[in-house]
Structure formats: structure tokens, C-alpha cells
Amino acid sequence: MTTTLEPLLRQHPLFADMDDDTIHRITGCAKNVRFRSGDVVARQGEAADQFFLIREGRIALEMPAPQGGAARLQTADAGDVVGWSWLVPPYHWHFDLRAVSEVRAFSIDGRCLREKCESDPRFGYQMMKQFSTLVADRLEATRLQLLDLYGSPGPGTHP
Template structure:
């Protein structure tokens, strides 16, 4: 059976991370399974952890009154869900809902924050990885806002 450090080691987010750091981080984690429809996070609830998605899909959603939930993005195996634990007021910004059976590693954000404060090298290594995730998501959002499919014309059609 794979240990938690093994599982983290396999995940793209922790690729090439120092083994000592990985073992250190793994001590803040636990395996978890969500069924379809379960919430990993609720908007405005305390964000004390984040999830390393190993298998399954997670919808990042926002609830719109008189309308229902709107899915902004789906995450899948290889993705990370949650960075609200990094910044005050440590509240989830969006809902996270399992779309099918989700296998994940839950990492305790409070525990990690304390470890990062105590070991700035670990903190920097982790922040660099989160910065990459944040910029990737920003890039995705910008492309979504460009609405590229609306700009296209019929294939090979000058439209004139």
C-alpha cells in the first residue's frame, strides 16, 4: 500500500520537490474519498485545508440566488483545489463539489502555514508551486473571458 509521501510524490504539483519537504508536508495530510455530490468546500466557510486531487472530478462553483450554482471550472486528477487557506481571512471563495467519486489527499492548511513560517525554504518551495497554479488559473480565466469561439467565422468563411 502506498504511503502518503508516495501519493504526494506521484502528483504533478509536488514534482521534483525535496524528499524531506515532502515527508514533512505529508505529516499534515490524510487520504479522503468523496461521493458524487459531496462538497469539498463551501463558499465563506473556514478554509483550513486544500486538496490534492488524485482521481475524479471536482466542480468549482458559485451559488447565484434565484438561479442555482454556476460551475466556473472543473478540476481533475493532477489538479489542486484550494488556496484560500493561504491568505486571511481563510474563507473559501467558491464551493467545491465532487462530480463523481473523488479520491484526494486533504492537507491541513493551518499545520502547513506553521511549518512554512518555521522553515522559509519549505515555504518558498510551496509558494512557488501555488503561484504557478494561480497564474495558470488566471490564464485560463482570461482565455474564457476572451470568448474565442464567438470570434471565429465559419471555417474558411470570410463572412463577406
């Protein structure tokens, strides 16, 4: 199984700058998964034992809305990485994940990857660098989203 996944994993943008050995190690923790539109991929509070590299389709991050129903906070598409709770104690999902369409993805076993990070600090540092970039990008986008860019301008600013 892993021998067929490795060349596919290599095509994912997350691994664009990674060496063969690193990708080989990650492949040992990877499997193919599929979700149907509407499937709950992960639920807030549950153990975050995995993260996802989307190959096709769209996954939404959701939270229960105060008015009822779910607020859709962000979406992730092909090429995106979903989830970093596997890397941060207590390793629980902070959001719900829902497939918005048919989704094909790689699921990476977070526990398996954490063990490899612990046993090989060089590999662990590489993972941390990769994911801290992702977290920083996501944080910047979230801050912009919080600005309410398209809200009404202040009184007196426009004729």
C-alpha cells in the first residue's frame, strides 16, 4: 500500500521541498480516505489522531453557531492541509470538519507521526517548520477575515 502512496504524496504541495527520506517516513503513516458530501470528517472535542491532505473536493471547518446550526469558518480544497491539532496537546479537534463535496484525501496518522518526530528531532523539526508556516498563513488569513473588510464604512467617510 505505502509503495503506491509515496509518488502520490510527493505531488502534494506540502511535500514540494521535502527530501525522499522525509516523504518515505510520512508515507508510512498515510492512507487514502474518501468522504461523501455531507460526511462529518472530524468532530470538535474528539481525539485528533490524524490530519488530512486534500487531493480532490472541499472540506469545511465549522463551529456550532450561537443562533443554532453551524457557522462555516473556512474551507479547504485540493492541495490544502486540514488539521494541526495532532501536533499540539491535548490533541483534540477544535472544530468540526465536514465534507462539502465528494472528497479524496490522504489521512496521516498523527500519533504515528508524533512518535517519529520524538524519536528523530531533525525530522520533528522539519515537521514543525512545515506546520508553523501553515499555521502562520492560516492565522494571517483569519485576522484579515476578522477585520470585516467589506463592512459599512464609518459615518462621514463617503458622500
